[in-house]
Structure formats: structure tokens, C-alpha cells
Amino acid sequence: xxxxxxxxxxxxxxxxxxxxxxxxxxxxxxxxxxxxxxxxxxxxxxxxxxxxxxxxxxxxxxxxxxxxxxxxxxxxxxxxxxxxxxxxxxxxxxxxxxxxxxxxxxxxxxxxxxxxxxxxxxxxxxxxxxxxxxxxxxxxxxxxxxxxxxxxxxxxxxxxxxxxxxxxxxxxxxxxxxxxxxxxxxxxxxxxxxxxxxxxxxxxxxxxxxxxxxxxxxxxxxxxxxxxxxxxxxxxxxxxxxxxxxxxxxxxxxxxxxxxxxxxxxxxxxxxxxxxxxxxxxxx
Amino acid sequence: xxxxxxxxxxxxxxxxxxxxxxxxxxxxxxxxxxxxxxxxxxxxxxxxxxxxxxxxxxxxxxxxxxxxxxxxxxxxxxxxxxxxxxxxxxxxxxxxxxxxxxxxxxxxxxxxxxxxxxxxxxxxxxxxxxxxxxxxxxxxxxxxxxxxxxxxxxxxxxxxxxxxxxxxxxxxxxxxxxxxxxxxxxxxxxxxxxxxxxxxxxxxxxxxxxxxxxxxxxxxxxxxxxxxxxxxxxxxxxxxxxxxxxxxxxxxxxxxxxxxxxxxxxxxxxxxxxxxxxxxxxxxxxxxxxxxxxxxxxx
Numbered sequence: 001x002x003x004x005x006x007x008x009x010x011x012x013x014x015x016x017x018x019x020x021x022x023x024x025x026x027x028x029x030x031x032x033x034x035x036x037x038x039x040x041x042x043x044x045x046x047x048x049x050x051x052x053x054x055x056x057x058x059x060x061x062x063x064x065x066x067x068x069x070x071x072x073x074x075x076x077x078x079x080x081x082x083x084x085x086x087x088x089x090x091x092x093x094x095x096x097x098x099x100x101x102x103x104x105x106x107x108x109x110x111x112x113x114x115x116x117x118x119x120x121x122x123x124x125x126x127x128x129x130x131x132x133x134x135x136x137x138x139x140x141x142x143x144x145x146x147x148x149x150x151x152x153x154x155x156x157x158x159x160x161x162x163x164x165x166x167x168x169x170x171x172x173x174x175x176x177x178x179x180x181x182x183x184x185x186x187x188x189x190x191x192x193x194x195x196x197x198x199x200x201x202x203x204x205x206x207x208x209x210x211x212x213x214x215x216x217x218x219x220x221x222x223x224x225x226x227x228x229x230x231x232x233x234x235x236x237x238x239x240x241x242x243x244x245x246x247x248x249x250x251x252x253x254x255x256x257x258x259x260x261x262x263x264x265x266x267x268x269x270x271x272x273x274x275x276x277x278x279x280x281x282x283x284x
Numbered sequence: 285x286x287x288x289x290x291x292x293x294x295x296x297x298x299x300x301x302x303x304x305x306x307x308x309x310x311x312x313x314x315x316x317x318x319x320x321x322x323x324x325x326x327x328x329x330x331x332x333x334x335x336x337x338x339x340x341x342x343x344x345x346x347x348x349x350x351x352x353x354x355x356x357x358x359x360x361x362x363x364x365x366x367x368x369x370x371x372x373x374x375x376x377x378x379x380x381x382x383x384x385x386x387x388x389x390x391x392x393x394x395x396x397x398x399x400x401x402x403x404x405x406x407x408x409x410x411x412x413x414x415x416x417x418x419x420x421x422x423x424x425x426x427x428x429x430x431x432x433x434x435x436x437x438x439x440x441x442x443x444x445x446x447x448x449x450x451x452x453x454x455x456x457x458x459x460x461x462x463x464x465x466x467x468x469x470x471x472x473x474x475x476x477x478x479x480x481x482x483x484x485x486x487x488x489x490x491x492x493x494x495x496x497x498x499x500x501x502x503x504x505x506x507x508x509x510x511x512x513x514x515x516x517x518x519x520x521x522x523x524x525x526x527x528x529x530x531x532x533x534x535x536x537x538x539x540x541x542x543x544x545x546x547x548x549x550x551x552x553x554x555x556x557x558x559x560x561x562x563x564x565x566x567x568x569x570x571x572x573x574x575x576x577x578x579x580x581x582x583x
Binding site for chain 1: 291292294295298299301302303304305306307308309310311312313315316319320322323371372375376378379380383384388391392394395396397398399401402403404405406407408409410412413414441444448472473474475477478498501502503504505508509537540541544545555556559562563566567570574
């Protein structure tokens, strides 16, 4: 028994260690970026645009604007499609007796799973071939958002599906019993009840757009100027970090921009967690 | 009555619209495949599929488009990431699901969530500034710090959350009765974990690792930043075979990203061909993960 207990103690020690290492890695990466990056952040850093050239001078104003545009435009494309798909899959697909449509639903599920596994550089390549070149949209916010939408559609579908599934079945039954049809039930009863869950999905997708670099590297052009329309090119904050580190080797500015990015991601994560825990306390 | 017809009309219209949005993903996947394939066809035709896959020389100026060096680069960096990342991820998954007290899990879980959220460009930057100088201190001729080792470490951290989350889920879905039965028979907690719970969760854990592999193969920006991007077949630079990880390399993803902006003609087509190879590789990996998951559900 002693030997068995000793084995257990050793094993558990190792597991405690791996858990601690995971936390330490996070602490070290985030801490390092913050410590090196925060000193370079002043009010000017947010209000001036990069000056271009090889010095890496200037702030990140234009990259904040571009990031904001990218989030909004991508979500405008992806949200209706993603939420629509999720509604069909959770609210409609269960009671279909038509075999052909059943087949379509399983094809749709396969498509979504496949799309979720496509690496982002392939979306970039696709966006470059179709939107930038074939459709003549050039390196622009429009091209990049369309390519970016492909990345986040599966995310929105998955989170919306989860949100819809967590709405109690009784809500639907009550509404249907009162004579409302499926769509009226979905629109007036189920969707409002699932709104918080859906909004976390949208926030999560916004986070993906903020973090994404590969797609925009090949579709957004990389101009450091403030975009003035959907057809302007630009660079998001993440892309700016890449250019600063790889082309101008301005590591101090890159660190500061990275610190802003990480802070933004932390805030988004906290918001998502707050919303999610509110949902569970409400239902629990 | 008319309002009734209108309501049924809306219901029918919405049903169709929603079905179409559900099918949009299929359409996108098809479009992606068709467009990359179409652009890649000239390269496949003129250079030859086998020639591309088996040739290690990539010199666009010389019309030489072999991608074997990049396949090796992607493969080795993924292997390195798996060797470093999987033990850590699985340990964390077991720790979170079976061992950690609630409040500790409340620290570890958000940390992993944050690791998953950190943009890959930030990992790349961290790699350039912290890991590359560290690797450079290893004494070996021609070791510049940039290369497979630094890239593998970065990638290991990046796939940790994917593998840890899915494995934790797999471990948690093992029926409680298994655990209770084992404990009731007098097994210790560790014996229960190692001989009952982990074997039962094995299919889920394996598919978690395979999905992590898929993520690793697809990573682009962080890899460009730390791997050195030289198109060479990685070789050991000292007598120690492990020194192969000190070699510079280029990944399939990096090959596309670095060159696409200025490539034209057959060169551009060869980059799309690189994309097709990557796409098929990842489909195979993800497909086998899905297959394993289904097998697990059946048994």
C-alpha cells in the first residue's frame, strides 16, 4: 500500500507541476509583453499614425481604425449567415421527414466542420485569388473582410447553436401551443432568450479578427494610412506588430502594440466570462 | 385568413433562407477548393505533381518548384511541437479534470483560455525577442537561433490550449460509474486515473492530439517570424541527430505567405499548389481526428 501511495504522490506531483507550468507560461508571456510594452504607451501612441519608413516612428492610430473597420465589416457579413445557419440546424432540422433535406442537413454539417478546420492562410489564398484578383476588389478592407468572414462563420454557428440549445424546450412548446408558427417562435421567443449567448459568440469572433494576421497579410495590403473607404487597404494592429518586427525591426514599438492587443484580448475574455456566468446563474 | 396565409408564407420563406445560410459553409468550402485548385492547375500540369512533391529545390527564379523541403519543415516543426506540447497539455487536462481543487482550476483554466486567445503574431514576437536569443546560446556551428527549435517551442504553447481543452472534455465524459467502481474495488485515485479513466478517454484524447496537429500544420505568422524561412532540407548540424532542430527551415504555410505578394505566372501557381498540398494534408489530419472521435463514441 505504501508503494501504491508513493506512486500516487509522484504522479500527482507531476500533474500539479504541469498545471503550474501552464500558468507560468501564460504569466511569463503576458508579463513579458506588458513589462516591455507598457512603458512605450502614451496618449500620443493612440492618437498618431505610424509614419512609415524604416524607423517605426509614430503611434498606432490608423491601425486602430483599420482594426475597428475590419471587425464591423466582417461581422456584418458573417453574423446573419452564421446565426441563420445555427437557427436552421437547431430549430428546424430535427423535425424534417423529407429525405433529400435530411441529406442536405448532413452535408451542411460536414461543410461547417470542414470550414472550421481550414487553416487561415488558405482563407487568405482564397481571398487573394477570388476577391483581390478575380473580382478586382484589390487589397482592401472589403476583400479582407470577406475572407475573414469565412474564418469566423463556423465560430458564430457553433456558439449560436449552443446558445439556442440552452433555451428551455418549454419556451418553444408554450409558444407553439399558443398558435405561433416555428419562425414566429424562433424570432419572438427563442432568439431573445438566447441573445446573451449569441453575443458572446459575436464577441469571440471579434477577438478572432483582432488576432488574425495571416489572412490579412495577403489580402489587406498593409498600408499604414488611415483607411477612408471599404476599398482602402490598411493594416490591423496585429498586422502592424508583424511589419514592425519583421520589416523595420522596431521591437519596442512592436512590444507596445502587442501589449495593447493582449490587453484588448484580456478585456474581451473577461467580458465573455462575465456574460457566460450570468447566463448560468440565471438558469441555474 | 389572409394574415394566416401571409404568416405561412413568411414561415416558408424563412425556412428556405435559413437552409441556404446553413449551406453557405458548404459553398465556401467548395469555392475555396475550386479556386485554389484552378490556380494550382498550371503548376501541377507544367511541373508535375510528383516532381513538386519529391524535389527539394525551390528556386522560383530558376523555374524550380520543389516543395519537399517545406513539407519536411512543416512536418518537423509539428513533430517538435507535439513532443513538447502534448505531455504538458495532457498533464494539464488530467490535472484540471481529476486533481485540481476548485479554486486552483479557477486559476489554471482562465490561464489556458488566455493562452488560446493570444494572437499568433504576439507569440511570434515573443519568440523573436525571447526564445531566439536563448536558442542562439546553444553552441553549434551555424546556429543563428532562428530555426525549428524556437518554432517548435512557440508552436507547442500555441497548441496546448486546443489539446488540453478537448482532452479535458474527453476525460470528463467518462461515465462516473467507471471511477466509482474502480475506487470501490480498492484502487487508489492514481490507479483509477491511469488504468480506468485514461484508457476509457483514449479515443477522445487521441483525437485531441490529432486536432492539435492540424492546428500546428496550419499556423503561419508565428512560424514565419521564428523559423528562419530558408528553403533547405533540415539536417543535423552536429554529430547529435537532435541538432536537426537547430536547423533553419520553412513551412508550407510560410512559403505561401512570404512569396504570394510578388509572385506571378507559374511561380504564383506553384504557391497555390503549395496551398492545395497543405489543404489536403490538413483535411486528412482533421478527417482522421473526426473518425477517431466517432470510433470512440461507438465503443
